[in-house]
Amino acid sequence: MPNTPQDFARVYAKFQAPISKRYDCGKKCAPLNQGIPVCCDHDRAVPVADKGEWDLLRKRTDLWSIYTPKNKTEQKEFGGMAEGCQSIVCKGAKFCERENRTIACRAFPFFPYFTKEKELIGLGYYWGFEGMCWVISNLTIVEKPFIDEMIAACETIFKKDQDEYDTYTGYSATMRGVFTKRNKKIPLLGRDGKLYWVLPDGGKVVPATKAEFKTKLAKFPNGL
Ligand code: SF4
Ligand code: SF4
Numbered sequence: 001m002p003n004t005p006q007d008f009a010r011v012y013a014k015f016q017a018p019i020s021k022r023y024d025c026g027k028k029c030a031p032l033n034q035g036i037p038v039c040c041d042h043d044r045a046v047p048v049a050d051k052g053e054w055d056l057l058r059k060r061t062d063l064w065s066i067y068t069p070k071n072k073t074e075q076k077e078f079g080g081m082a083e084g085c086q087s088i089v090c091k092g093a094k095f096c097e098r099e100n101r102t103i104a105c106r107a108f109p110f111f112p113y114f115t116k117e118k119e120l121i122g123l124g125y126y127w128g129f130e131g132m133c134w135v136i137s138n139l140t141i142v143e144k145p146f147i148d149e150m151i152a153a154c155e156t157i158f159k160k161d162q163d164e165y166d167t168y169t170g171y172s173a174t175m176r177g178v179f180t181k182r183n184k185k186i187p188l189l190g191r192d193g194k195l196y197w198v199l200p201d202g203g204k205v206v207p208a209t210k211a212e213f214k215t216k217l218a219k220f221p222n223g224l
Pocket of ligand 2: 039040041090091092093094095096097100101102105
């Protein structure tokens with residue numbers, strides 16, 4: 001049974017914490033992206049909303065509209081989405097309505113990370129945005145309320161939506177494969193608020209330190 005617009009309204013109400021109260025990360029990445037925060041730049045990231053989420057948003061606001069794929073590659077990518085899912089774009093960062101951001105906006109650059117044994121242990125990140133998203137280079141600034149609220153939102157959604165669950169167990173496996181090919185450890189934000197590495201070749205999870213994260217994460221271009 002899919003999540004309804006009412007389900008998404010409840011998730012929105014409980015998932016409001018910013019990644020960090022101290023840092024406005026948009027001010028870090030936007031100067032290197034023609035003034036637009038990277039995750040709000042439709043040439044770089046297009047949110048996908050579940051049917052229930054899209055039904056909620058279009059009733060609540062005129063901020064969003066359906067995204068038209070720009071080329072055949074995008075047509076193929078968005079055409080392969082689960083039934084009812086919709087790629088959508090907002091009017092732009094200047095017009096952002098905080099309460100009407102999608103789950104994808106609220107969660108970026110993170111996704112729920114599952115171990116090989118399918119345990120949801122924390123947050124992985126969209127590695128394709130390394131070097132563009134300042135947060136990915138500065139994972140230690142992420143605050144616990146954000147982690148708690150994002151994990152709770154995901155667990156609520158997964159209760160009714162097996163496809164979403166399958167998507168992220170699969171995505172976690174893909175991340176392990178990518179980092180194993182690179183022979184790199186995955187930096188992980190644990191749901192317990194602690195830092196971890198996921199080791200290549202097997203996906204074993206071991207504790208990490210703040211100092212290691214500060215020196216070993218993918219660097220942001222201007223050294224910030
Ligand atoms: S989450 Fe990343 S891409 Fe989005 S505004 Fe913050 S630093 Fe920029
Ligand atoms: S709704 Fe706000 S956070 Fe989401 S893409 Fe638009 S400007 Fe960015």
